[in-house]
Amino acid sequence: MKKHTWEPLGTLESAVMKVVWSQSPITAREVCDRMTGREERAYTTIMTTMDRLHRKGLLEREKDGLAWRYTPALSQPEFEKALADALAADILQSHGETALAAFVDAAADVDESLLDRLTQLIAARRRGRR
Template sequence: MQLGELEKLVLQYLWSEKVADAKQVHSVLGQTRANSLNTIQSTLDRLFKKGLLSRTKQGHAHLYRTKVNREALLAKLITNVTSDFVEQGEHSLIAAFSSASANLDDAQLDKLEQLIEQQRKLRRG
């Protein structure tokens, strides 16, 4: 799955606002980026079809909400990208994350350790 720049901005907006219709999104994003209301509506519809947004009809408009949080989307995007390059049981993905962690400070590394421990506990049940 690939996301365009406007799609990313719409997701970020909806993560902060929780729920909005196309006109609300347009008033914040569309006008500053010179996008029409129709472009915003098309973007919301694409995100809905990709399974990233839910929508409910209210009057003539749809109200949109995100279906996934930031972390879940990042995990999905990483999995989609790496699935083409990493085979089952291969350790290159772990090595790539290890290399990427070289840029993290001590607080971020501590948080990473905490998240890894949470995943271990979840697997144990």
Template structure:
């Protein structure tokens, strides 16, 4: 389901998937998650409608995404056709797990206490739901 070799840098100050993908990588992935498959030419055309961007920049970025295992590519005639190797939902799940695994492995007490405090301040209903989940798992 999810390739295990995907490793990404996490930048917490950035928004959305840009936390783990660059801004252009995020835009390209959103296009491919929406279209399911595409060529560099079609992705470049979509991006060019919004701003000036070189074809080679899009091509290089899509190649890098394929090397990272986020995109699959195969040749059809003269062009490569790219498709997501992982759904957006599975990608987000993988990133969340990697980030939380890293925090909990190294800073378990601090991470858990912060999550509880965060939920108490920002989402008490979710904290209550979490409390029920914990009770159901601990008997």
């Protein structure tokens, strides 16, 4: 798969991907049937959303009779990592030193052990590993 710069997903796209990540391969009809409550949408809306996710490179598909059967192009953790990488790179490129200080402050505010993990990740990166 070609390298993408991923964008955050919209509410409906996130709901669809959550279903696909949990139960694939899957058709648009099956996704529609599994979405309830506030997530519930018309079949054509789900079908259009899944086609858009396919064009964005997040879903792969194969013809199954008259329908498409979709699978995720990335696992949920892979997508979250790629999205976080792209967002972090954008923030660091735009805000440099200020962004670094904000990451450190945020890590300390969330959980002090994240600072230790940040130190380990920096050391590993300097050694050429991730």
